[in-house]
Each structure stands twice: as structure tokens, then as C-alpha cells.
Amino acid sequence: MKSEETPRWASALDAVVVYAQGALCSRLARGTVPPQGRVRVAGLPRSMDPGSLRARVLGDTGVRVTEVRVEVDAEPAATGSTDxxxxxxxxxxxxxxxxxxxxxxxxxxxxxxxxxxxxPPARKRDDPHRRTPVEAxxxxxxxxxxxxxxxxxxxxxxxxxxxxxxxxxxxxxxxxxRSSTDAPAAHVETTVCAVLTLDGTGEVELELEYGVPGAVWVPAYRLAYRQSADSGSLVLRASVAQRTGEDWTGVRIALATADLRRRTDLPQLRSLRIGRRQPAPAATGWREPPAGLADLFTGYDSAGPRPARRPTTAAVAVGAAPPPPPPPPAFAGGAPAPVLPPVPMPPQETLYGVRPPRPVDPGGLPPSVQAAAPDSSQARQRSRPRAGGAPAARPPAPAASMAPPPQAPPAPPAPVTGPPQPTGDELDYAALVLDGPEQPGNRRGRLFPHTPSDPVAVEYRRRAEAVASLPLPGHAVRPRKSAGSFDHRYDAVARADIPSDGTWHTVTISEIPVGLRTEYLCVPSVQEKVYGTLVLSNATDQALLAGPVEVTVDDDFLLTAALPTLAPGGVRRMGLGPAEGIQVTRRAHLNESTAGLRNNVTVLDHRVQVDVANRLARPVRVEVHEQVPVTSDADVRIEERADWAVPDDEKGPDHHAPGTRVWRVDLPAGGTAALHGGYEIRIPAAKALAGGNRRS
Structure with missing residues (x-):
């Protein structure tokens, strides 16, 4: 059936699921099933993967899709569709x-x-000097x-x-x-259509699903909270870039961290049994050729040679007089071009579907022997007597003696036990093509994989995949890197527009409630500066991937920070920068002495005092970290004398190094606190600390 006789249904892009790289698009088309049951749905992009096209009928209408394939139509572009x-x-x-x-x-x-x-005018030698008028x-x-x-x-x-x-x-x-690639780039517009065969009657709504490359996304967030509250609002956004060749206008957006090209079929684990009784082998999809397949083309082969067509080269029909040569073309000077005489071809008997024999040179030798035989001019040169009375070369042997030596017959193939095991390409029935009578005898009438290559579509896909090399926004992380071994999906609450221009576009996905508390952290032994942090707790069943977050405190923008990956139920800490309103000062004192019966134990007494002052107008909670040395030697003892605590790594948002001690103090507005701590290190006289016994 011709393409113009097949009704064409318009389609509209409805939903897009953007994966870590690539996207899965869904189009909707509506119409009445024609009597012949075949329709064309237009609007598909050139960069789509033909093997990913799927179609189904929405609703319970009794109509089903029996066949779907992809076709490319080319037609002149409209007058108003230029760029x-x-x-x-x-x-x-x-x-x-x-x-x-x-x-x-x-x-x-x-x-x-x-x-x-x-x-001035030219003056003669004897003429006096003349004055020029000032007015001039x-x-x-x-x-x-x-x-x-x-x-x-x-x-x-x-x-x-x-x-x-x-x-x-x-x-x-x-x-x-930066414009969209959805517009045609030439005066000829190519359209990718899906040709569907429907079984049934009535009005139906079709959904077409296909995969396209050239789409990437990274998560982004916006966090707004108030300092007096213990919770905040985290808005999940996404930076999406696509160059698929079609604009996503008013579509439902969903984001997934899975790999679209990864195989999802489960492997089959087969058991090995010992004994004579074995399970029946699984079906391989291979079937024996029908009986009499070799006789199917007997009439085709016995029909004789092909009908003679008008020759376009030097070859002529067998048994017919050569056609008159065309008039010689004239050069620029008017002289006719020289015409070479036609080379007579020996008669050949060609049957339908039978490969013609290789042509034989008029010299009587097959091409393989002619390639090995010396040239006649070279033979004549070798037959001439050499200078100095050298004997002449031996003339070449006759053609009969130059025949190639007989070759040994090829070894018979090894016997195959059981039916053949077809590969995955041979089991792809949609890509199998029935070879016709022009093919060799072992392929005629059989199915073989055939994947046509469209260089234009390959170029479109190559341009689309270039979007994966876009530079990432600040603090952005690829979804596959932050998601780890788990896959997540996020559905947008509203429809969005994303043009096919290959640049980043921000899309709002949803709002996620999170638990928040503000803590201030300092390590005075390293730096006497206090840093503000936000402790986030995720009580939802969705993971929060790593990415940039814009922090707004009391309706005032604070900064853009990097949010770490937060699993469901997890707690993580996010830094907000130095807090200038809180001051901390650390003083350390070391007293070295000896103890024991013979003063054979060195005692290093460390005293630490940390003063914290809150200059803010609100109460704060400050966490002060100190480090206590650790030892694996049983003779070296460390005794602590302080009210600090050992951090709980299982419940805390951070992972602490061994020997970390923590003070947690709540300070009112304008309040101060003095923290005292210390420890003693008792070392036998025969040993010393690594790096010396000095401690600050």
C-alpha cells in the first residue's frame, strides 16, 4: 500500500523520563481505525533509536497493535518553515x-x-614675490x-x-x-513516522514509546528555613539539557538515575545433573528449513537469461549486433574526441539467481593465471640477448603448463551434534530478512539478520550524544556517581518546557520536607574559628542525591553549598561557612614530671582550656572538638580528666577519627563558657613517643 493512501495521524509529546544519559519519550495519537487497519503516526525525531519503538492502545477498546515499524519520509519544507x-x-x-x-x-x-x-601659482625666476590675500x-x-x-x-x-x-x-x-534543533536544517524536511497495523475498529488512542540519546540531568536544590524552627523546606530541582531534535513543550518530566542502555533481563542459572537422565533442552528458536526448499527456485533458474536491457557500457547482448556508437563529443576546439572500439565480450549463459562465471580473458587464461603470468612486453625483453654475449632468457611456458597446481580438497566440517544455537541477532525476528533468488544457494529462501544503516540518523545521534560533554554547574555531581548501586526516580509535579538547544534548563520537581537544626562546630587545636553547619535528616523514602543547594535563611539568601548524598533515614552535616559572631580561644599547658619507685615513668600532664563567647542575638549550640592521643602499647597509659564525651559514630552525622572528644555547650545570647579538659600520658623511661615527648 502506498504511503499517501495510508492515513496520517498527528501526535503530541506527552511525557519524558530522563535517565542518567538518554531519555524515554511517550507520544499520544488519536484517530479512527481505517478499514485496512494501517496508519502512520508522524512527529518522531530523527535521533530516535529504531529498536526502542513500542506502541499500545490505551483503554479497553478491543483494538490491539499487531505490527509497528519505522519509516522516514522526505518532503519539501513549507515556505514559512525556514530558519x-x-x-x-x-x-x-x-x-x-x-x-x-x-x-x-x-x-x-x-x-x-x-x-x-x-x-600658490608657479613663479618664474625673474618675477617678484607676490602676497596672497588674507581673505582667500x-x-x-x-x-x-x-x-x-x-x-x-x-x-x-x-x-x-x-x-x-x-x-x-x-x-x-x-x-x-543556542537555538533549538527541532527546525529543519535544509529545504527538504525529513519526518520519521511509525507505521502501525491495528486489529479492530473504532476510535482509539495510541501511545508510542521510544528512546532517544542526547539528554542528561543533574540534581539541584533550594533550601529555605528559619532559625527558630527545627524543620525546613527543601525544593528538589534539576538542571536538564537535551539535544534530541525535538522540543519538549508542556510535557510531564520524570528523572531517573538508572542507565537506559543497561540490560535488565535476568540471567538463567542452569543446573548440572550427573546421571543418564537429563532435562529436555530448552527451545533455541531454530527451525529446520521446509522440505523442498531447494526446488522452490527451479522454475526461476530454468527461465533462462534475464531480458536484455539497453546497454549503457561496452557490454552488448549475446548474439546481437553491437549498437551504433553514439556521436563523439566535441571538445572546445571543435575536434571530435577519440572513440575507443568496443571490446567484444564472450557469450555467457546467465540464469536467474545463478551467479555468472568469472570472465575469461581473450588470451584463454583465467584471471588467476593471468595475474601470475608475466607480461608479454616483459617476456620479449627477457628473450632478447643481453650485452656481452649473455645467453637469452628462456621463453615463457605455454598456457597449458602454467595452470595452477591442483589444490587439496577442503577438509569436511566437523559434525555438529544437536540443533544450531542461534545468536541474539538471529533471534531478533523483526530484523530478519528473507533472501531472494539472487543470493547464493545456501542463502536463498532463508532468514538472515539485516540491519540497514542510515548515515543521516547516525549523524543525528552523534550530534545528540555530544550533550553529555557539557560542563557541569557548580557543585553538581552526575546521578550515577551519587546514586551508587541504587536507582531512584523523581516525578515532577507540573509540566515543563525544555527546548532542544543543548544548554542547561532548571526544572522544579517537588518539595521535600527535611529535619533541620543549626549547629556550630570548631576545632580550636587546628584553627580558632567557629563554622556554622546544618544537620539535615531525611525522614522520607526518597534519597537526596549530591548536588548544589541554595540556602535561604529568614528569607535572605545566604550562600550556595554542596549537599551530600542523603539516603532515606540518613543524617548528614552541611557546612555554611565561618560564623563571625562566635569567638573561641584555646589555651594549653604541659607539665612534664617523673613518677615511680625509681622515677622510671615519664608523666606528661596536658591541661586544655577553651573559652567560647556568643556575640549573636540568639542562643546557639556549639560543638568543640579535641584530640586525645591513642596508643597500641600496653605499657603506655593515657588517663583523661575532663567532662568531654566520646562521639557516637553510629548516630552522628559525621565519621570521627580515633581519639576525638566532643564538648557540646548551649550558649544564650551574649553568653560565655569556659571548657576545661586534660589528660596524662605515662610512658616508661625506656620508651618515647613517636616524634618526641613534646606536646603543645
Missing amino acids: ALRQEVDRLGDEEAAVEGRRDRLLARIKEITDLRPV WLTLADFVDERLTALHRRLVELETELSRVQHDLTVATDRWT
């Missing part, structure tokens, strides 16, 4: 060239007026000044106009570079 941005760039380029031309001509005119000088000098000066004033005024206007045109050209060029 307006490209035309605007060309127009502005021509306008810039015109303004530059007017400016250059005006500069040449200014130079001509500037070069005007009074030139003044008149010329006034004329030059008046003309230059008008020309410079016009030059300023042209320079302003040229700057405006150049700015407009730069903007138009940038818009053209």
Missing part, C-alpha cells in the same frame, strides 16, 4: 557590511577635505572647517549605528547558536 534566526543573522551581516562601507567612504571624504591646502586663506579655512564639522557629525552617527548593528549581530548569532 528565521539564520535569516536574521544574514540580514544583520549584510547591514553591518553596508554600514562599514558607508563609514569607509565617509572617512575617505574626510581625508580629502583635510588634505585641502592653498597652493580665511575663506578656504572656513570652508574646510564647515565641511569637516558636518562630516564628523555624520561619522559619529555612523559609528553609533555600526555599534548597534554589531551588538544586534552578536546577539542574533548567539541565539542562532
Whole structure:
């Protein structure tokens, strides 16, 4: 059935699921099933993967899809479908060239007026000097000044106009570079259609699903909270970039961290049994050829040679007189071009579907022997007597003696036990093609894989996949890297528009409630500075992937930080930068002494005092970290004398190093606190600490 007789249904993109790389698109089409049951659904992009096309009927209508395939149609583009941005760039380029031309001509005119000088007439040798009238000098000066004033005024206007045109050209060029790839790039518009065969009658709604490359996404967040509350609002957003060749306008967006190209079929674990009784082998999908397949093309082969067609080369029909040569073409000088005589071809008997024998050279030797035989001119040169009376070379052997030596018959193939095991390509029945009678005898009438290659579609997919190399936004992390071994999906609450321009676009997905508390952290032994942190707890069943987060405190933007991956039920800490309103000071004192019966134990007594002052107008909670040395030697003892605590790594948001001790103190507005701690290190006299016994 011709394509114009098949009704064409319009389709609209409804939903898109963006994976870590690539996307899965869903289109909807509605119409009445024609009597022949075949329809064409247009609007598919050129970069789609033909093997990913799926179709189904929505609702319980009794109609089902029995066949679906992809076809590409080419038709002249409409008059109004040309690239307006490209035309605007060309127009502005021509306008810039015109303004530059007017400016250059005006500069040449200014130079001509500037070069005007009074030139006295030529004076003879005996003539006395004459005085030039002052009025003439003044008149010329006034004329030059008046003309230059008008020309410079016009030059300023042209320079302003040229700057405006150049700015407009730069903007138009940038818009053209970043424009969507959904528009046709030539005067011929190619359309990818899905040809469906439906079984049933009535009005139906179809859903077409297909995969496309050229789409990536990274998560982003916006966190808003108030300092007096213990919870906040975390808005999940996404930076999406796509260059699939079609604009996503008003579509339902979903984001997934899975790999679209990863195989999802489960492996089959087969058991090995010992004994004579074995399970029946599984079906392989291979079937024996039907009986009499070799006789299927007997009539085709016995039909004789193909009908003679009008020869277009030197070959002519067998048994017919050669056609008259065409009139010789004339060169530029009028002389006719030389015509080579046609080479007579030996008669050959060609049957339908039978490969013709290799042509034989008029010399009587097959091509393989001719390649090995020496050239006649070379043979004549070798047969001539050499200078100095050298004997002549032996003439070449006759053709009969130059036949190739008989080759040993090929070894018979090893016997195959059991039916053949087809590969995955041979089991793809949609890609199998029945070979016709023109193929060799072992392929005629059999199914073989055939995957046609469309270089245009390959180029479209290559351009689409280039979007994966876009530079990431600040603090952004690829979803596959932050998701780990788990896959997550996030559905947007509203429809969105994402053009096919290959740049990042921000889409709001949903709002996630999180638990928040503000804590201030300092390690005075390293740096006497307090840092603000947010402790986030995820009480939902969705994981929060790593990415940038814009923090807003009391409706004021604070900073953009990096949010770590937060699993469901997890607790993590996020830094907010130094807190200048809280001051901390650390003082350490070391007293070294000896103990024991013979003073054979060195005692290192460390005293630490940390003063914390809150200069903020609200109460705060400060966490002060200290480090206590650890030892694996049983003779070295460490005794602590402080009210600090050992952090609980299982419940805390951070992982602490061994020997970490923590003070947690709540300070009111304007309050201060003094923290005291210490420890003793008892070392036998025969041992010493690594790096010396000095401690600050």
C-alpha cells in the first residue's frame, strides 16, 4: 500500500523520563481505525533509536497493535518553515557590511577635505614675490572647517549605528547558536513516522514509546528555613539539557538515575545433573528449513537469461549486433574526441539467481593465471640477448603448463551434534530478512539478520550524544556517581518546557520536607574559628542525591553549598561557612614530671582550656572538638580528666577519627563558657613517643 493512501495521524509529546544519559519519550495519537487497519503516526525525531519503538492502545477498546515499524519520509519544507534566526543573522551581516562601507567612504571624504591646502601659482625666476590675500586663506579655512564639522557629525552617527548593528549581530548569532534543533536544517524536511497495523475498529488512542540519546540531568536544590524552627523546606530541582531534535513543550518530566542502555533481563542459572537422565533442552528458536526448499527456485533458474536491457557500457547482448556508437563529443576546439572500439565480450549463459562465471580473458587464461603470468612486453625483453654475449632468457611456458597446481580438497566440517544455537541477532525476528533468488544457494529462501544503516540518523545521534560533554554547574555531581548501586526516580509535579538547544534548563520537581537544626562546630587545636553547619535528616523514602543547594535563611539568601548524598533515614552535616559572631580561644599547658619507685615513668600532664563567647542575638549550640592521643602499647597509659564525651559514630552525622572528644555547650545570647579538659600520658623511661615527648 502506498504511503499517501495510508492515513496520517498527528501526535503530541506527552511525557519524558530522563535517565542518567538518554531519555524515554511517550507520544499520544488519536484517530479512527481505517478499514485496512494501517496508519502512520508522524512527529518522531530523527535521533530516535529504531529498536526502542513500542506502541499500545490505551483503554479497553478491543483494538490491539499487531505490527509497528519505522519509516522516514522526505518532503519539501513549507515556505514559512525556514530558519528565521539564520535569516536574521544574514540580514544583520549584510547591514553591518553596508554600514562599514558607508563609514569607509565617509572617512575617505574626510581625508580629502583635510588634505585641502592653498597652493600658490608657479613663479618664474625673474618675477617678484607676490602676497596672497588674507581673505582667500580665511575663506578656504572656513570652508574646510564647515565641511569637516558636518562630516564628523555624520561619522559619529555612523559609528553609533555600526555599534548597534554589531551588538544586534552578536546577539542574533548567539541565539542562532543556542537555538533549538527541532527546525529543519535544509529545504527538504525529513519526518520519521511509525507505521502501525491495528486489529479492530473504532476510535482509539495510541501511545508510542521510544528512546532517544542526547539528554542528561543533574540534581539541584533550594533550601529555605528559619532559625527558630527545627524543620525546613527543601525544593528538589534539576538542571536538564537535551539535544534530541525535538522540543519538549508542556510535557510531564520524570528523572531517573538508572542507565537506559543497561540490560535488565535476568540471567538463567542452569543446573548440572550427573546421571543418564537429563532435562529436555530448552527451545533455541531454530527451525529446520521446509522440505523442498531447494526446488522452490527451479522454475526461476530454468527461465533462462534475464531480458536484455539497453546497454549503457561496452557490454552488448549475446548474439546481437553491437549498437551504433553514439556521436563523439566535441571538445572546445571543435575536434571530435577519440572513440575507443568496443571490446567484444564472450557469450555467457546467465540464469536467474545463478551467479555468472568469472570472465575469461581473450588470451584463454583465467584471471588467476593471468595475474601470475608475466607480461608479454616483459617476456620479449627477457628473450632478447643481453650485452656481452649473455645467453637469452628462456621463453615463457605455454598456457597449458602454467595452470595452477591442483589444490587439496577442503577438509569436511566437523559434525555438529544437536540443533544450531542461534545468536541474539538471529533471534531478533523483526530484523530478519528473507533472501531472494539472487543470493547464493545456501542463502536463498532463508532468514538472515539485516540491519540497514542510515548515515543521516547516525549523524543525528552523534550530534545528540555530544550533550553529555557539557560542563557541569557548580557543585553538581552526575546521578550515577551519587546514586551508587541504587536507582531512584523523581516525578515532577507540573509540566515543563525544555527546548532542544543543548544548554542547561532548571526544572522544579517537588518539595521535600527535611529535619533541620543549626549547629556550630570548631576545632580550636587546628584553627580558632567557629563554622556554622546544618544537620539535615531525611525522614522520607526518597534519597537526596549530591548536588548544589541554595540556602535561604529568614528569607535572605545566604550562600550556595554542596549537599551530600542523603539516603532515606540518613543524617548528614552541611557546612555554611565561618560564623563571625562566635569567638573561641584555646589555651594549653604541659607539665612534664617523673613518677615511680625509681622515677622510671615519664608523666606528661596536658591541661586544655577553651573559652567560647556568643556575640549573636540568639542562643546557639556549639560543638568543640579535641584530640586525645591513642596508643597500641600496653605499657603506655593515657588517663583523661575532663567532662568531654566520646562521639557516637553510629548516630552522628559525621565519621570521627580515633581519639576525638566532643564538648557540646548551649550558649544564650551574649553568653560565655569556659571548657576545661586534660589528660596524662605515662610512658616508661625506656620508651618515647613517636616524634618526641613534646606536646603543645
